[in-house]
Amino acid sequence: MTANLLDFDLEGLAAFCEGLGEKRFRATQLFRWIHQRGASDFSQMSDLAKSLRAKLESSARIEGLRLLSQHESADGTIKWLFDVGAGNAVEAVFIPEEDRGTLCVSSQAGCAVGCRFCSTGHQGFARNLTTGEIVAQLWFAEHFLRQHLATSERVISNVVMMGMGEPLQNYSALIPALRTMLDDHGYGLSRRRVTVSTSGVVPMMDRLGQDCPVALAVSLHAPTDVLRDPLVPLNRKYPLVELMQACKRYLAHAPRDFITFEYCMLDGVNDQPEHARALVALVRDQAVSCKLNLIPFNPFPASGLTRSPSSRVQAFAKLLSDAGIVTTIRKTRGDDIDAACGQLAGDVRDRTRVGERIAAQRTVMLTPVPADPVAKEGLA
Numbered sequence: 001m002t003a004n005l006l007d008f009d010l011e012g013l014a015a016f017c018e019g020l021g022e023k024r025f026r027a028t029q030l031f032r033w034i035h036q037r038g039a040s041d042f043s044q045m046s047d048l049a050k051s052l053r054a055k056l057e058s059s060a061r062i063e064g065l066r067l068l069s070q071h072e073s074a075d076g077t078i079k080w081l082f083d084v085g086a087g088n089a090v091e092a093v094f095i096p097e098e099d100r101g102t103l104c105v106s107s108q109a110g111c112a113v114g115c116r117f118c119s120t121g122h123q124g125f126a127r128n129l130t131t132g133e134i135v136a137q138l139w140f141a142e143h144f145l146r147q148h149l150a151t152s153e154r155v156i157s158n159v160v161m162m163g164m165g166e167p168l169q170n171y172s173a174l175i176p177a178l179r180t181m182l183d184d185h186g187y188g189l190s191r192r193r194v195t196v197s198t199s200g201v202v203p204m205m206d207r208l209g210q211d212c213p214v215a216l217a218v219s220l221h222a223p224t225d226v227l228r229d230p231l232v233p234l235n236r237k238y239p240l241v242e243l244m245q246a247c248k249r250y251l252a253h254a255p256r257d258f259i260t261f262e263y264c265m266l267d268g269v270n271d272q273p274e275h276a277r278a279l280v281a282l283v284r285d286q287a288v289s290c291k292l293n294l295i296p297f298n299p300f301p302a303s304g305l306t307r308s309p310s311s312r313v314q315a316f317a318k319l320l321s322d323a324g325i326v327t328t329i330r331k332t333r334g335d336d337i338d339a340a341c342g343q344l345a346g347d348v349r350d351r352t353r354v355g356e357r358i359a360a361q362r363t364v365m366l367t368p369v370p371a372d373p374v375a376k377e378g379l380a
């Protein structure tokens, strides 16, 4: 089997070229052809010697993902579904805004964390994506969009690892993919514009800070362990105080001086004034410099959960803002094509029992919390 060059960051490609008896700088030329020009065919690479092209033909390939479908939302959001083999498929979403173009990228087919409110989580876990499969989403989207918009300028300015999967549970594939995104000879994205979103894999947050510091978003969703345990099962392994400490350590390396906390607003579950006050206390006590991003829950039938009414989201946001925490409410984009946060389900052949486990716990989980006052924080 030939090597797929999308699997390599520039360092990896240089080592590969050396293995072919070529000088390292050839790798830079090759890398630019692939990522900056979208080439998939060695014969296009006119400034590479014929002898090198011949060696590449026989030992390497540039292979993207097979596109299964494309949907464009009324608001311009585009969702692509890619085949990753064995009945699994993953999604990437392009979100155009006035001043930026953001691509939401998947890191796994499914996800083993199994958050209660997440459609990917409900599907269980099939496998990690390779570096090449992560990069291929950007490679395809960037060059497709340039053609589609008839431009030679860069279209994607931001990448968020917020598609399917928990990126920090696929660390070894993630790092070369991030490096390719950041590399000036690759996509040249700013560290501040590449965001890894995590449900809180504490040891890997530390490693990311060392190996490849980029912007970090942490999916919080609850201000106490008793509430977070059933929503984000990983919390049982890395509870909130440990998570907050890891955020602080990360800030020493981060390209931004704050962590973004994501908080999905679930009707009657985590959206009460009590929860907002507990959240303020948590970030104050732990002294983490942060911004809060409230995400209106995007419902899907199997969740049995509903979105908090907008008035409650506003009230929650106001409590946080009044306490001095910069708070934004995320605009929902692409929900008419199921491309909004947490709606990405692709197609996953579950190889674990995550899906089953969630289904079994649903009845326990969904006992509604009394609306006001909040008597209990636990959901059980």
Ligand code: SAH
Residues within 6 Å of the ligand: 111, 117, 118, 119, 161, 162, 163, 164, 165, 166, 167, 197, 198, 199, 217, 218, 219, 262, 263, 264, 295, 296, 297, 298, 299, 300, 341, 342, 343
């Ligand atoms: N696994 C990572 C990244 C992918 S999820 C993580 O959990 O951070 C990306 C974001 O979408 C997370 O903040 C996640 O909590 C949020 N999300 C998941 N399901 C959602 C839903 N149904 N509605 C709104 N946001 C959701």
Ligand code: SF4
Residues within 6 Å of the ligand: 111, 112, 113, 114, 115, 118, 119, 120, 121, 122, 163, 164, 165, 166, 198, 199, 219
């Ligand atoms: Fe996995 Fe993130 Fe979904 Fe949780 S929210 S199940 S960590 S993709």
